[in-house]
Amino acid sequence: MSDKPLTLNDMIGGWFVGDFDPTVVKTDAFEVGVKHYVAGDKDAAHYHKIAREITLVVSGTIRMIDQVWEAGSIIDIEPGRVNQFEALTDATVTVVKIPSAKNDKYLV
Template sequence: MDSFKLEDMVRGWFVGGFEPTLYKTTDVEVAVQHFKAGDKEASHCHKIATEITVIVSGRARMKGQEYGAGSIIRIAPGEYTDFEALEDTITTVVKLPGALNDKYLEENA
């Protein structure tokens, strides 16, 4: 058995084809991310991957819609969304396949 710390991973990503990782694969990427109230991510899409976000705790706004703890959001390839933590928020994110360099910022967003 091996033991690691989430804080040693980059932005909470711990499974995927990047470094550091606990399990190197291009099949999937997995993260647990912590956001402070007011943290934002710019509107973007993935052209290859589907992204599934679970709001574990807190509240967030994505593409104008508010989500709370227990919400599961599936974002299809080519679908743009942004992210804003409305309060301290923890998410679990699964991206499949684990396509590196598959993040495209929305122009004029």
């Protein structure tokens, strides 16, 4: 634990728990991130061979796995399922990946 107060801005891409650096808690059991998007932001279609990805829409409206999701929605994506993210409005999501598997993102 650091004596210096940490912020999300100290982390990379909003990820603050997992098997990477920097992190608040280093673990290969899972990853946690909070990600902010502006309307129109997109992530390329991809899948994970190992990790299960659970996304909570904290605010805004997004499109994932060909569906529209609003604040309060929880999206559970099993390994192997292709997903493409798009922010339809400004949005904030919290993402949990189980486990924290390095190099487990495969572009389609």
